[in-house]
Amino acid sequence: MSPLADRYGRRFPYLRLSVIPACNFRCTYCLPHGYHADPKAAGPLSLDEITRLLRGFTELGMHKLRITGGEPSVRNDLADILRVAAAVPGVTKLAMTTNGTLLSRRLGEWMDAGLNAINVSVDSLDRTTFTRITGHDRLEDILHGVDMALATDMPSVKLNAVLLRDVNDRELPTWLDYLRDRRIGLRFIELMQTGDNLPFFRDHHVRAETLETQLLESGWQALPRAADAGPAREYRHADYAGRIGIIAPYSKDFCTGCNRLRVTATGDLRLCLFGEFGIPLRRFLQADEQLEELVQAIGGQIGRKEQGHFLHEGRTGITPHLASTGG
Template sequence: MLVDPSGRKFRYLRLSITDVCNFKCVYCLPDGYQCTHERDFLSLSEIDNTLRAFAYHGIEKVRITGGEPTLRKDFIDVIRAAKDTPGITKVAATTNGFSLKKNIRSWVEAGLNSVNISIDSLDPRMFNTITGHDKFDSVMSGVHAALDSGLDSVKINSVLMKQYNGAEFDYFLNWVKHKPITWRFIELMQTQDNLTFFNKNHISGMKLRERLINDGWSQIQRSKIAGPACEFAHPDYQGRIGLIMPYSKDFCASCNRLRVASRGDLHLCLFSEQGISLRDYMNRETPEALIAELARYIKEKKPTHLLHQGMSGATTNLSMLGG
């Protein structure tokens, strides 16, 4: 198993397969996707070697991310590759949902266990303002299709922002009252290009936590392969609420995930200074060399990010690594 100098064990891989996205979310790609490099994204064989190397080291869960991962024509083949990797017990994906309704059943048949869908507003007009696309109805239809598809879990991700959807928190709570779904709120994070936006729109996750606890919500225990969200349940609600609070105390203490970017760089943290290129090792006939490199580089993982000091590392926008 991969264990870093802080004693943290890693069972969860976030694998980005493209940094291209077709939405223009105000907190991520407000000007749309800008290609500054060749689109030489990981091939299916490189992905397969990567999955086998991480699984050898005890990774049990893989989340396929982007950009928007479903834009890749071989997205369903990536799902199959993950599902067929010995040791991988859960295959998840994160999507903006634009093609969810059309494709979710074929993805489930290929081996997808869980999906997270990005929806930042329940108001179609605000959804359009945030994403740059009038796709609210089709995305919500995709959510309902996902709930009917046999997936183990369906979750929705939202970034709350003061000047946009910050007043919608009660609407989100009401929505999960009669639906078996987890709605997760991701605290807006500072990146290299969004300081002014961050200062105007950041909402503290800890304040949301206080609100939930005061309203009778209880935090539930996190599984060993779960992501960073603190999930809360309420006896009067079918659904749950999740909070991802990177600015909270000891957020990094429970870190159990590593990231591989779409062109083969290992990121020990979302906010690391730079990625570590592993692509040469991904191209070998067998994963042994990559297995050895992973064991070596895990020793370089730092105990915490430096977001509290305004240092976001090399992350210019979240589509780089899929969050």
């Protein structure tokens, strides 16, 4: 089977799979009032359904998988999900994005199950600011879990921080101190407008390129982008053990290098985080004999992927908040 490619020549070796829409944080930019389940919504994919889904995507060239949520650790069977995912032939990189609340207690279990890359959301190194953003005073424990991960042989440990004007956008010096002796990747993510955060977006959006300019003026150098890398433009500096990545969705040509697809917790394929529609795949996940149908369904839809998102026009598609699609 040929690798999955769209009409613009982009290939997709990278899948982001949400395993649950629920989250135990109340981040101001995502779920400020907490998660509220839709009583009419279907439950998340089962282990068998996840296995069949991943087999279909690996048939089409996917080899990097990121488990997301909501918050994936809310699922009690997360270690089992990681284990079945790692066992799918063709999956060579198994990553996860988490808020880190269970990291210090579950890291060993997750690594034993096959996890070999982790991103932890840490929007501030200031305890008060972190609590203000997330609704939880958990920074110390989360950073302890991050240090535990750095002490292992895990190939990739990264942090994610959403930039918020007048909240955490002046913390670069503190972050640089943190990165000086830690071999960790830090991702600064530009705040994105979603279906239900427009007032917040208008108050707190700051262009990530502003921070990028500061880095370049301070001697940070751009690194080449790997074929299966995420959307960050990555920088390094000889004086720092850590690296910094900038995710700037409002920058020119941001979508040119798109290499990832998304599947929601209930099995809908999303060709773009801010797409106008979802493509139900769950009906192809009920039996092993449906693999060919699944592959054809995915391959037959890739031609509908747009060349870019429409965030500049204020169009956010069917994404009410980032937890709903896996960020």
